[in-house]
Amino acid sequence: MNVEAQKRAAATRAVEFVRPGMRLGLGTGSTAKHFVELVGERVRAGLDIIAVPTSEATRADAERYGIPLTTLDETPELDVTVDGADEIGPGLTLIKGGGGALLREKIVAAASGRMIVIADESKAVETLGRFPLPIEIAPFGYGATEKAIHSAIAGLQSPGPLPLRRTKDGHAFVTDGGHWIIDAALGRIDDPAALARALAAVPGVMEHGLFVGIAQMAIVAGPDGVRIVER
Ligand SMILES: O=C[C@H](O)[C@H](O)[C@H](O)COP(=O)(O)O
Structure with missing residues (x-):
């Protein structure tokens, strides 16, 4: 599996956690983009969810895929946010914001009952910080x-x-x-x-890209398959 296929595999596994009626947070970046696309497919097949995007880029993607959108003003509590990360360290501490969406991403994740991180294996590190x-x-x-x-x-x-x-x-x-x-x-x-x-x-x-104590689960895809890490 190449890196893009790993991102797709992690996103595909994350879609299994989406249930009818859920209020979702939609992350930003090249990995979250796969998730948004897959949720769009489910919506077109009849899945009933509403979602809050974490960036204008994700809003545009979600609209293109026909995902019904809401805001944190109308829907201040979400069930699950699925988002990518730049690094995943011990205890599911994260570095995020490589795409510049960290402020909205953190607000949306904090408003969610659960944050699930999706990533390819290259994002898993023993110590955070190599990524700026x-x-x-x-x-x-x-x-x-x-x-x-x-x-x-x-x-x-x-x-x-x-x-x-x-x-x-x-x-x-x-x-x-x-x-x-x-x-x-x-x-x-x-x-x-x-x-x-x-x-x-x-x-x-205004905000920093360290996510500490926010993510509950990471779905990490490597060349040999997908593993789940829970906090
Ligand atoms: O601001 C961007 C976000 O935090 C992204 O989730 C993060 O940069 C990971 O992006 P990608 O999946 O493209 O590596």
């Missing part, structure tokens, strides 16, 4: 916020470079919420919970 940690910030006060993020990280571990995410044409990448993203090159994160707390305390940080 996305930190979503308000554009206002960027310089001061970056300095405060540096200090917050330095209180716990060696802070690496904190580059601002840019588009190919050199402009700052702007999230669906109108914010910017710093991709913190940390190398390794020894204490994800402590780092999550420290970053959340920085004014100007």
Whole structure:
């Protein structure tokens, strides 16, 4: 199985957890895209669900597949969110936000009774941090916020470079919420919970991509098949 087939296999297994009448959170990214497509197939075959997308990109996909959508204003509690991840560490701690959707993804996951992560085997790591940690910030006060993020990280571990995410044409990448993203090159994160707390305390940080204690299950697909990890 190549990586794309692994993503598809994880998404296919996740669809088995979807029941009629459920309120779903739809994740963002190339793995979640498979799930959205598969849910769309079930909906067209008669499955009755409603869903909240975690990004404008996923909203567009869901609309294209005919999935009935709602909002967290109309439906503040969801049953299950299925989403991808950039890294899955011990205890189902995650790094998310490679696609820039971390803020909405965390809001939607937190509003869900259960979060199921789907991923190919390359995402499973022993220590988080090789993937740069996305930190979503308000554009206002960027310089001061970056300095405060540096200090917050330095209180716990060696802070690496904190580059601002840019588009190919050199402009700052702007999230669906109108914010910017710093991709913190940390190398390794020894204490994800402590780092999550420290970053959340920085004014100007809208959200960070560490998901600690949020996911209950990961469906990880490798070349030889799918395995389920539960917290
Ligand atoms: O912001 C994007 C999300 O957190 C994605 O779920 C994450 O980046 C994984 O994406 P992919 O499935 O494309 O590797």
